[in-house]
Amino acid sequence: MDLSGLNKSQLEAVKTTEGPVMVMAGAGSGKTKVLTTRISYLIGELGVPLDNILAVTFTNKAANEMKERISKILNINAKGMWVSTFHSFSSRLLRLEIDKMPPYTKYFNIIDDDDSLKIVKEIMKEMGDLYTSPKEMRNLISKSKNFLDFKIKDIDRRTEFHKVFDLYEARLKKDNLLDFDDLIIKTIELLTKFPNVLEIYQHKFQYILVDEFQDTNELQYKLMRLLSAKHKNIFVVGDDFQSIYAFRGAKLENINKFQRDFIGTKLILLEQNYRSTKEILNLANNVIINNPNQIKKTMFSENNFGSKPKIYSAYSSYDEIMYVCDKIKELVLDGDSYSDIAIMYRANHISRGFEEQLMKYRIPYKIYGGLSFFSRAEIKDMIAYLRLLIFNDDNFSFKRVVNNPKRGIGKSILDKLELIANESNLSLYDAIPYYKGKGQGASGLVEFKTIIDSIKATIENYKLPDLIDVLLDETGYKDELYRTEDEEVAEDKLNNIKEFKSILKDTDEESLDSNVIKLQGLLGDLALRTNNDDNNDGNSVILTTYHQAKGLEFKDVFMVANEEGIFPSSNTVTDEEIEEERRICYVGITRAKKRLFLTYCNHRRIFGYDTDMSPSRFIDEMDKSLLDDNKVRKAPVVNYNKPIEKKTVVESNNNDIINVGDKVNHKSFGDGVVVAKDGMVITVAFKAEFGIKKLKADHPSIRKR
DNA sequence: AGAAGATAGCTTTTT
DNA sequence: GCTATCTTCT
Numbered sequence: 001m002d003l004s005g006l007n008k009s010q011l012e013a014v015k016t017t018e019g020p021v022m023v024m025a026g027a028g029s030g031k032t033k034v035l036t037t038r039i040s041y042l043i044g045e046l047g048v049p050l051d052n053i054l055a056v057t058f059t060n061k062a063a064n065e066m067k068e069r070i071s072k073i074l075n076i077n078a079k080g081m082w083v084s085t086f087h088s089f090s091s092r093l094l095r096l097e098i099d100k101m102p103p104y105t106k107y108f109n110i111i112d113d114d115d116s117l118k119i120v121k122e123i124m125k126e127m128g129d130l131y132t133s134p135k136e137m138r139n140l141i142s143k144s145k146n147f148l149d150f151k152i153k154d155i156d157r158r159t160e161f162h163k164v165f166d167l168y169e170a171r172l173k174k175d176n177l178l179d180f181d182d183l184i185i186k187t188i189e190l191l192t193k194f195p196n197v198l199e200i201y202q203h204k205f206q207y208i209l210v211d212e213f214q215d216t217n218e219l220q221y222k223l224m225r226l227l228s229a230k231h232k233n234i235f236v237v238g239d240d241f242q243s244i245y246a247f248r249g250a251k252l253e254n255i256n257k258f259q260r261d262f263i264g265t266k267l268i269l270l271e272q273n274y275r276s277t278k279e280i281l282n283l284a285n286n287v288i289i290n291n292p293n294q295i296k297k298t299m300f301s302e303n304n305f306g307s308k309p310k311i312y313s314a315y316s317s318y319d320e321i322m323y324v325c326d327k328i329k330e331l332v333l334d335g336d337s338y339s340d341i342a343i344m345y346r347a348n349h350i351s352r353g354f355e356e357q358l359m360k361y362r363i364p365y366k367i368y369g370g371l372s373f374f375s376r377a378e379i380k381d382m383i384a385y386l387r388l389l390i391f392n393d394d395n396f397s398f399k400r401v402v403n404n405p406k407r408g409i410g411k412s413i414l415d416k417l418e419l420i421a422n423e424s425n426l427s428l429y430d431a432i433p434y435y436k437g438k439g440q441g442a443s444g445l446v447e448f449k450t451i452i453d454s455i456k457a458t459i460e461n462y463k464l465p466d467l468i469d470v471l472l473d474e475t476g477y478k479d480e481l482y483r484t485e486d487e488e489v490a491e492d493k494l495n496n497i498k499e500f501k502s503i504l505k506d507t508d509e510e511s512l513d514s515n516v517i518k519l520q521g522l523l524g525d526l527a528l529r530t531n532n533d534d535n536n537d538g539n540s541v542i543l544t545t546y547h548q549a550k551g552l553e554f555k556d557v558f559m560v561a562n563e564e565g566i567f568p569s570s571n572t573v574t575d576e577e578i579e580e581e582r583r584i585c586y587v588g589i590t591r592a593k594k595r596l597f598l599t600y601c602n603h604r605r606i607f608g609y610d611t612d613m614s615p616s617r618f619i620d621e622m623d624k625s626l627l628d629d630n631k632v633r634k635a636p637v638v639n640y641n642k643p644i645e646k647k648t649v650v651e652s653n654n655n656d657i658i659n660v661g662d663k664v665n666h667k668s669f670g671d672g673v674v675v676a677k678d679g680m681v682i683t684v685a686f687k688a689e690f691g692i693k694k695l696k697a698d699h700p701s702i703r704k705r
Numbered sequence: 706a707g708a709a710g711a712t713a714g715c716t717t718t719t720t
Numbered sequence: 721g722c723t724a725t726c727t728t729c730t
Contacts, residue, residue: 058720087720113719135714180720247718347717352722369719408706528720547718569717584718607715608721 001044006030006037013235013268014038017046017207020228020262022255023237026299027284027590028275028553031237032062035211036069038235039083042207044074052204054227055083056220057211060530062551063088082205086220088528090183095524097190097197104186107391107520108176110527113138114375115396116179123167131157137164145181146249148218175396184219191226202230212550213238213258217249225261232262241288241297244547244584246576273299273590275553277306280596283626284589290621291579308628309589309596311619316603317561321357323599324558328363328541331556331595338364340555342542344588346567350560351543358541368544372530378481378493379500383526385471389456390519393427402428405480407444413437417445451475460515464508465501467515472497546588557592559585562600562616585618598627607669658682663705671705 003011013023013034025031039055042048057063063085067078082089091110098104111119120141121134131154132140140161144150152158172179178186191198208228210216213236216224228234236258243252251257259265273281281301288294314320328341343354343365351367358365373379381404384397391397403409413435414428421431432449435442451474455467462470472478481490507522542554561567568581589596600615658664662674664684672686682702 060720085720133714183720244718248720349716349722406706410706530720545718566716571717580718605721 001041003037003041006033007272009268009270009272010034010037013237013270014041016266016268017042018233020232020258020265021235021268022213022258022265023235023268023270024297025237025239025270026273026297027239027242027587028273029270029299030274031211031239031270032066032069032551034270035209035237036066036073039066039209040070040073043070043076048207050076050078050081052206053082053209054089054205054207055081055209055211056086056089056224057083058085058215059551060085060088060528062211085528086216086223087180087183088525090187090223091525091528093187093201094178094183094190097194098186100194100197101186101190103173103176104178105176107394107524108178109387109394109396110183110525111172111177111179111396112372112375112527113180116141119171120164120168123164123171127163130160132160132164137161141165141168142179142181143249145185146217146219176394177396184223188219188223188226191223198226199230201227206231206233208234210234210236212242214240214243214252214255215245215250216254217245218251218254219249221251221254221257234262241294241583242550242587242590244550244580244587246580269297271297271299273301274303275593276301276590277303277594279306279308279626280589280592283309283596283622284586286623286626287582287589287618287621288586291582293579306594308626309592309598310628312597312599313615314599314601317353317601317605320560320599320601321353324354324560324597325357325361325363327558327597329361336555338539338541341558342544342549342552342554342556342591343558343560344544344546344549344591345559345561346546346569346584348545350566354543354560364538364540366538366540366542368542369530369548373496373499374526374529376493376496378496381477382468382471382497382500383523385475385477386467386519387523388429388452389459390516390523392429395421395428398428401475402448403444405476407448408440409444409448410441413441413445462515464504464515464518468497468501468504546584549591550587553591553593555593556595556597557588558597558599559588560599561604562598562619563604563613564616565606565613566604567616567618582618585616658702658704665703665705 003014006014007030010030010033013021014037017038023031023034025034035055039053042053043050055063055066057066063083067081067083070076070078070081070083082092084092094104094108095106098108099106117134117138120138124130124134124137140152141164144161144165152161171177172182191201205227208224208231210224215238224234224236238255240252240255243250246252259267276284278301281299281303285298312320312323314323324343328338331341332338343351345351348369355365355367374383381401384394384400387394387397388401399414402414416437417428417431417435420426420434421428424431424434426434429449429452432445435445455470455474459467478494481493485493504522507518511518513521542552544552564570567585568578572578572581598619600619601613604611604613658674663671664674664682665671666684666686669684669686672684674682674684
C-alpha cells in the first residue's frame with residue numbers, strides 16, 4: 001500500500017493500529033486522509049474484515065465521502081461498511097435488536113424535530129395555560145435527554161415539564177416512534193440491559209474510529225466507550241479549536257476524559273496545515289488567540305503567501321450583497337469556477353437576500369443545508385402514505401394523511417376512532433370497520449381504507465416510482481394540490497415529489513426483492529437523510545452556515561454579516577458562549593484556501609425594521625495589519641430607505657402614557673429607553689445590536705415597564 | 706367548511 | 721418581512 005503521501009505524524013496515526021489513539025488534528029491538516037488511509041490500511045494490509053470496523057462521523061456527507069475514498073483506495077465496494085453518523089449507526093443497530101425491548105419493533109419510525117414539536121404542541125394544547133411555550137418545551141425535552149446534569153430550578157415549571165415529558169414519552173412509545181435523541185439513548189439502554197448483545201458487538205467491532213471527536217456529547221462518548229471496552233482499539237480524531245456544538249451537549253472535556261478512561265492513550269498532533277495561505281492562517285491564529293481557555297496550539301504552514309484577507313464595510317445589506325456578487329464575477333473572470341467559491345454566514349436566514357441577487361446576476365448557486373428536502377410537507381406526506389401501505393399499524397403516518405386530501409375527518413372523529421382502537425387494542429387503521437356513525441366523516445374513513453387497501457393489494461404490480469403516481473391519482477392528492485394551492489406552488493411541490501421518485505428509482509434498481517421489502521428498507525432511515533448527502537457538486541457557488549461548512553474547503557470564501565447580534569449571535573452572552581462563537585469564526589476562516597473576504601453592514605433589516613448595526617467584535621479583535629481594508633463606498637445604495645409601514649395598528653389595552661425617559665419593552669428587541677417623542681411616535685434606544693428605532697407608541701409589541 | 710383577514714412569533718447553530 | 725396560526729365572516 002502506498003503511504004508515501006503522508007508526513008511523519010500522519011503516518012504514525014495510520015500505523016498505530018492497536019490500543020487507544022487520540023489525534024489532535026488542526027484545520028486542514030489532512031484529517032480525512034488519515035482516517036481513510038487508516039481504515040484502508042487495516043483492511044488492505046492487516047486483513048481486517050470490513051465488518052469488524054466501525055467508523056463514526058457527524059454528517060452523512062462525511063460518512064459517504066469516507067466510504068467512497070476507501071472504495072477507491074482498495075478497489076472494493078465499501079457501501080455496506082459500518083461507516084456512518086452516530087444516529088445512522090444507532091438506527092441500524094436498533095433495527096436489528098430493538099425487538100428485545102418491547103413494545104418497540106424493528107419497524108419503528110424516526111421522527112424529526114418538526115414532528116416532535118407537533119406532538120409536544122398536541123400534548124400541551126390539552127393542558128391549558130402553561131408557563132412554557134411548546135418550542136421551549138421541545139428544547140427542554142431534548143436538553144434533558146442529552147445533558148446528564150439537566151435541571152429546572154423553578155418548581156412549577158419543573159412539574160409542568162415532567163408532566164409533558166411523561167406524556168411525550170408515552171406517546172412515542174405507544175406509536176413505535178423514536179426521536180433523534182432516542183436513537184442514541186435506546187442504543188445505550190439496549191447494550192446496558194442486554195450484556196449478551198453488548199458482547200456480540202464488542203466482539204464484532206475490533207477497530208473503532210471516531211471523527212470530530214471534540215463534538216461528541218456525553219451519550220455518544222458513553223456509547224463508544226461501551227463498544228470499545230473489549231478490544232480498546234479506539235481511534236479518535238478531533239480539534240478543540242473547532243468545537244462548535246456545545247449547544248447540543250458536546251463536551252470538550254471528553255478529550256481529557258478519554259485519556260483518563262483509556263490508560264496508555266497515544267497522543268498524536270497534526271499541526272501542519274496544507275490548506276490555506278499563510279495570510280489566512282495568520283488571521284485564524286490571530287482570532288483564536290482571544291480565547292483564554294483554549295489549549296495553546298499553533299498551526300503552521302509551508303504553503304505560499306497569497307493576498308491578505310479583504311474586509312469590506314457595507315452601507316446596507318443590499319450593498320453587501322452587491323459587493324459579493326461583483327467580486328464573484330471578478331473571480332470567475334480571473335479563471336476560478338463557481339464551485340471554488342462559498343458564501344458563509346452564522347444563521348440560515350442571511351442567505352435569502354443573496355439568493356435573490358445571485359439569481360438576478362445569473363450566478364449559479366446551491367444552498368447547502370437549509371430546509372431539508374425530506375422535511376418538506378409534500379415529501380413527508382408521500383412517505384407517510386408509503387409507510388401506511390407497508391405498516392398498517394403506523395398510527396403516526398395514519399394521522400398525517402387520513403384527512404389529506406380532505407375527507408371530512410376532523411378531530412372529533414379521530415378521537416372517537418382512537419377510543420375504539422384503544423378499547424380493542426387495534427391500530428387506528430384496523431379500527432375503521434368498527435367505527436359506528438354516519439355522515440361525511442364516517443364515509444370518509446371507509447373511502448380512505450378502501451383506497452389504501454386496493455393499492456396495497458396491487459403493490460407488487462408497479463415499479464416503485466410508479467407507485468407514487470398511483471398514490472397521487474388514487475388518493476386525490478394531486479387534484480387537491482391544484483385545488484388548494486396556486487398553480488406555481490402546486491407545480492413546485494409536484495417537482496419535489498418527482499425528485500423523491502428518483503430516490504425510489506435508485507432503491508428499485510438496487511435489488512430484486514419485492515416492493516414491500518424494498519420499501520421497508522428505505523423508509524426506515526429517510527428521516528436521517530439530509531440535503532447534503534449527495535455531493536453532485538456541479539458548477540455552483542455554495543451558500544452555507546459555518547456549522548455546515550465544517551469539514552469543507554473552498555478556494556475563495558466570503559464570510560458575510562459580521563455584525564454584533566448576528567455574529568456573535570445576540571443569543572450568546574456568557575464568556576463560554578462567546579468563545580464558542582469565536583471558534584465558529586475560526587472554522588469559517590480556515591475553510592478558505594486562497595482568498596478570504598469579510599463583510600459587514602452598517603444597516604440591516606431585522607424583523608422588518610431598519611436597524612443600525614456595528615461590526616462584529618471578532619472584526620474589532622483582528623490585527624488590522626493582517627487585513628486589506630476595502631471599505632471605500634461612495635454613496636449609500638438606493639433600495640434601502642423604504643419607509644416603515646405597519647399594515648395594522650391595534651389599540652393597546654393599557655392606557656399608559658409613554659413619555660421620554662420611560663422604560664419600555666418590545667417583544668422582539670427587548671428593553672429600551674424612550675429618547676424622543678412626536679405625537680404617537682416614540683424613538684426608543686434598545687440594546688446595541690438593535691440600535692435606535694422609531695415606533696408607534698400604541699403598537700401591540702410595545703409595553704411600558 | 707373554507708376563504709379572507711389579522712396577528713404573533715420569529716433568527717442561532719444540526720443529527 | 722415572512723409565515724404559521726388564529727379569527728371572522730360567508
